Amino acid sequence: MTIETTNTAVLVLEDGSRFTGQAWGATGRVLGEAVFATGMSGYQETLTDPSYAGQIVVMTAPHIGNTGMNDEDPESNRIWVSGFVVREPSRVVSNFRAERTLDDDLVAHGIIGIRGVDTRAITRRLRDVGAMRAGIFSGEEAALDPAEQLAAVTSSESMAGQNLSALVSTRETYVLPAEGEQLGRLAVLDLGVKASTLHYLTARGFEVHVMPQDSTLDDILAIDPVAVFYSNGPGDPAAADDQVEVLQGVLRAGLPFFGICFGNQLLGRALGFGTYKLPFGHRGINQPVLDQQTGRVEITSHNHGFAVDAPIGETVESPAGFGRVEVSHFGLNDRVVEGLQALDIPAFSVQYHPEAASGPHDSNYLFDRFRDLVASRVHRTASDDDQKDNQ
Numbered sequence: 318m319t320i321e322t323t324n325t326a327v328l329v330l331e332d333g334s335r336f337t338g339q340a341w342g343a344t345g346r347v348l349g350e351a352v353f354a355t356g357m358s359g360y361q362e363t364l365t366d367p368s369y370a371g372q373i374v375v376m377t378a379p380h381i382g383n384t385g386m387n388d389e390d391p392e393s394n395r396i397w398v399s400g401f402v403v404r405e406p407s408r409v410v411s412n413f414r415a416e417r418t419l420d421d422d423l424v425a426h427g428i429i430g431i432r433g434v435d436t437r438a439i440t441r442r443l444r445d446v447g448a449m450r451a452g453i454f455s456g457e458e459a460a461l462d463p464a465e466q467l468a469a470v471t472s473s474e475s476m477a478g479q480n481l482s483a484l485v486s487t488r489e490t491y492v493l494p495a496e497g498e499q500l501g502r503l504a505v506l507d508l509g510v511k512a513s514t515l516h517y518l519t520a521r522g523f524e525v526h527v528m529p530q531d532s533t534l535d536d537i538l539a540i541d542p543v544a545v546f547y548s549n550g551p552g553d554p555a556a557a558d559d560q561v562e563v564l565q566g567v568l569r570a571g572l573p574f575f576g577i578c579f580g581n582q583l584l585g586r587a588l589g590f591g592t593y594k595l596p597f598g599h600r601g602i603n604q605p606v607l608d609q610q611t612g613r614v615e616i617t618s619h620n621h622g623f624a625v626d627a628p629i630g631e632t633v634e635s636p637a638g639f640g641r642v643e644v645s646h647f648g649l650n651d652r653v654v655e656g657l658q659a660l661d662i663p664a665f666s667v668q669y670h671p672e673a674a675s676g677p678h679d680s681n682y683l684f685d686r687f688r689d690l691v692a693s694r695v696h697r698t699a700s701d702d703d704q705k706d707n708q
């Protein structure tokens with residue numbers, strides 16, 4: 318594929334800074350929240366992660382597209398980033414698994430990108446000022462008056478307060494069969510779930526029922542689940558009141574619960590803590606996190622712009638009356654809450670991604686922890702039933 322070099326594009330940030338490069342992928346105008354992601358690999362998983370809906374992603378790795386795109390690695394069936402910003406797209410694809418080029422897929426999915434910009438300068442700007450509303454303008458849009466471009470950016474919606482779950486969630490429940498030893502039905506609330514997560518859950522023996530984001534407590538209880546899981550997802554956790562209320566019902570019903578990322582933020586809220594917006598978020602695949610239970614440091618994958626506001630290093634009473642809670646994991650770069658463990662009810666969650674593809678895999682053990690938590694209860698209930706039968 319030949320690369321057009323004369324087609325100007327501009328990235329405009331809400332603080333007025335402008336970065337001029339070349340159009341890449343689809344052309345036109347796209348607005349969103351500009352964030353940077355530091356992963357050196359895994360751009361295909363980044364692009365297809367529903368948690369990136371509404372965001373213009375700046376890749377700090379300077380060379381993107383080397384391994385092309387395939388049909389095996391996507392985290393969902395489409396590209397979700399609103400816009401894509403890279404220093405230099407690979408001119409050739411070199412991987413035996415590649416089926417298409419990245420350029421082809423950006424065009425096919427209508428994703429507006431920009432290339433040939435100084436991604437280090439953009440990242441430093443986002444780090445200093447914080448994640449900002451932004452726009453990419455290419456094609457005819459590139460020729461607009463800069464003041465008009467900036468006005469479009471500053472009149473766009475900020476990520477704070479946005480509820481984007483309906484945009485990414487399944488509309489109908491679907492079921493994935495369990496592999497290996499069968500543990501029972503797991504209700505997965507799809508707030509933007511990734512394929513890798515579903516894979517790890519079915520591989521742990523769960524028959525996974527992926528349910529729409531507006532499922533009620535009754536909908537969940539109707540499938541008679543052995544446990545409930547809340548997925549990752551885009552948007553501001555402070556705007557997800559309905560899902561928080563449903564989760565409080567799940568916890569009151571005594572069902573085991575595991576949440577990842579958005580799911581961690583919603584467990585935090587259900588337990589009565591607040592959430593807040595981080596200045597520029599964590600997005601990358603080498604973030605160090607301490608597991609307070611074991612004292613081990615895990616290298617983890619992150620993609621979050623919000624975090625739970627809970628005290629680190631002490632056991633506290635859940636402000637919503639669910640017993641004692643501890644922050645189980647925190648980030649070693651900035652002491653942000655990265656995991657919650659309830660001590661009196663069977664519920665825990667992590668802010669980072671144990672399902673991370675293309676890795677790292679340090680925290681895969683969390684899926685085992687969830688399986689073991691559920692298995693101990695399923696087996697206990699089964700032996701209670703046996704005792705009753707024998708009486």
Ligand SMILES: NC(=O)CC[C@H](N)C(=O)O
Nearest residue numbers: 368549550578579622623
């Ligand atoms: N990956 C996620 O689940 C992200 C959660 C939330 N939208 C955030 O940005 O913090």
